[in-house]
Structures are given as structure tokens and as C-alpha cells.
Amino acid sequence: MTEVGKKSAPTAPKKTVAQAPAAADIGAFLSANPGFIKDHPEILDGLAPDLRELGTGIVDIQSILIQRLRTDNHRLQDLHDDILATGRANLTRQGRIHGAVLSLLEARSFRELMEVTTTDLAVKLDVDVIVLGVENENGIAERSVSGIRLIEPGSVERLMGPGRDVVLHADIKGDRILYGSATGLVASEALLRLHASREAPTGILALGARHRHRFDPDQGAELLGFLGKVLELCIRTWLGLPRS
Numbered sequence: 393m394t395e396v397g398k399k400s401a402p403t404a405p406k407k408t409v410a411q412a413p414a415a416a417d418i419g420a421f422l423s424a425n426p427g428f429i430k431d432h433p434e435i436l437d438g439l440a441p442d443l444r445e446l447g448t449g450i451v452d453i454q455s456i457l458i459q460r461l462r463t464d465n466h467r468l469q470d471l472h473d474d475i476l477a478t479g480r481a482n483l484t485r486q487g488r489i490h491g492a493v494l495s496l497l498e499a500r501s502f503r504e505l506m507e508v509t510t511t512d513l514a515v516k517l518d519v520d521v522i523v524l525g526v527e528n529e530n531g532i533a534e535r536s537v538s539g540i541r542l543i544e545p546g547s548v549e550r551l552m553g554p555g556r557d558v559v560l561h562a563d564i565k566g567d568r569i570l571y572g573s574a575t576g577l578v579a580s581e582a583l584l585r586l587h588a589s590r591e592a593p594t595g596i597l598a599l600g601a602r603h604r605h606r607f608d609p610d611q612g613a614e615l616l617g618f619l620g621k622v623l624e625l626c627i628r629t630w631l632g633l634p635r636s
Contacts, residue, residue, distance in 0.1 A: 482612075489615040492516040493622050502630035506540065509597070509623065521566075521574045521600035524586075527593045543569060548596045552583050557620065558613040559583045563604040570598050580607040584620035589633035597623060 413421075422428060492513050499505035506524070514522045528542040551567065552559045559582070566578025578600035586595035597620060601607060628635065 486615060488517050489619050492619055496622055496626050499626065499630075502627075505626055505630055513599075517599060519599045519601045519606070520577045521571055521598070523570055523572075523574075523598040523600070524595065525570060525598065526595045529593060541570070541572070543596075548585060548594045551596065552585055557585045558617045560607040560609050560611055560613060560616075562606075562608040566600055570596075571600060574600070577602050579604040582607045582613075582616055584616060584623075586620060586624055586627070588624045588627040588631070589635065591633055592627070592631070 495508050495512050495516055496505065499508050509524055510522055514520070523541050525541045525543045525547070527545045527547060529545055547569065551570065560580075561583070562580045564578070564580060566575040566581065568575045571578055580601050580603060582599040584597040584599075586597055588595070599607070599616075627633070
């Protein structure tokens with residue numbers, strides 16, 4: 393008997409043990425949800441086929457084939473994910489280039505075009521440094537004019553190589569002749585040759601980024617080439633230059 397006025401000790405709650413669903417319940421669930429396995433293919437990775445006794449000297453290759461199929465499936469899934477990631481990255485780059493082109497076309501004077509090119513495009517294209525360089529046949533001035541960096545004749549050919557309009561470099565150190573005090577920020581770059589007219593000196597648009605693989609030789613260069621052609625057209629139009 394317990395003493396009067398004293399409460400009995402509380403009884404510890406019983407632990408409920410989760411029971412595995414019956415085979416019939418699993419079958420009923422899969423019948424009611426025929427797309428479940430398709431939506432959760434990882435479930436199949438935990439299943440193993442029963443080994444079969446086929447007699448002395450006979451090897452059951454069923455499990456080997458299933459493992460090979462699983463490996464191929466994982467490889468295809470990784471490839472699928474890579475394709476999706478590449479597609480998203482290409483759409484992002486395309487949107488940035490389109491935005492940059494619209495900014496160039498909205499300029500209402502040559503001075504504004506230069507300001508947009510050397511300042512606004514850095515934000516539009518998500519880069520750290522933009523330089524518009526022009527070869528100066530009369531020597532190098534101490535300062536750039538209207539956002540244009542004057543460089544020595546032959547510099548564009550040296551930087552880009554003969555006959556190339558777009559060059560992408562990854563994991564580099566920027567060229568001080570091109571980037572000046574911003575050289576330390578450049579770990580990858582895109583170089584666009586500019587030749588607006590036969591009466592205009594050769595130019596270069598340099599896009600520098602601190603990320604080592606922001607630009608890479610394996611990337612497509614068509615959109616950047618399009619950006620360079622639009623800038624050439626804008627320069628030629630505002631300065632009243634003849635076509636190349």
C-alpha cells in the first residue's frame with residue numbers, strides 16, 4: 393500500500409516499435425502509385441537480385457549486368473545534370489550580352505557610348521575590369537582620352553595573335569600595358585578586336601575578371617564576337633566613319 397498523501401511514481405511511456413509494412417500493403421501502394429519507382433529511381437540501388445544456382449561451372453551474370461546498368465544510369469544522370477547546368481549558364485551569358493548590346497544602342501552621343509562601354513558594361517557583363525584600348529600611331533599619351541586607353545601600335549596583334557577577333561584566356565596574370573593599375577584584378581580575360589573602319593586605328597575591348605575561369609578557351613565566343621561587332625558599328629556610326 394502507498395502512503396497517504398504521496399503520489400505514485402509516473403509510469404514510463406511504452407516505446408512503440410515501428411513495424412515494417414506487410415508485402416500486401418507495399419503491393420497495394422505501388423499499384424495505387426504506378427509512377428512512384430520512376431520518380432524515385434534511387435530505391436532500385438538498394439535492391440539486389442537473388443543469386444541463382446545454375447549448376448557447376450556456370451556463372452550467373454545477372455547481378456553483373458544489373459550493376460553495369462546501374463553504373464550507366466548514374467553516368468547518364470551526371471551527363472544530364474551537366475547539360476542542364478551548361479544550358480543555364482549559356483542562357484545567363486546570353487542575357488548579359490543582350491543587356492550590354494541594348495546599353496550600347498541606347499547611347500545618345502559618342503561620349504556617352506564611351507562611358508557606357510568602360511563603366512556600365514562591367515556591371516552588365518559581371519566582370520571586374522573593362523578596358524577599351526586603341527593603338528596610337530603618334531605615340532602614347534600620358535592619360536587616356538574619353539575613357540580610351542592608348543596603347544602602342546602592334547599591341548592588339550601581340551595580345552590576340554594574327555587573324556583572331558575573340559580570344560579567351562583562363563588562369564592568367566593581366567598585362568599591365570593593357571590594364572594598368574587594375575592588372576592585379578585580372579585572372580581571366582576576354583579580348584575582342586575592334587576595327588570600326590579602315591580610317592580608324594585598331595582597337596581592343598578587354599574584359600577582365602578576378603575569377604580564374606570566368607573566361608575559358610573552351611567556352612563559346614560567338615556572343616562576345618557579336619558584342620564586338622555591335623560596338624564597332626556604334627563607333628563607326630557616331631564618328632561618321634566609312635565601313636571597313
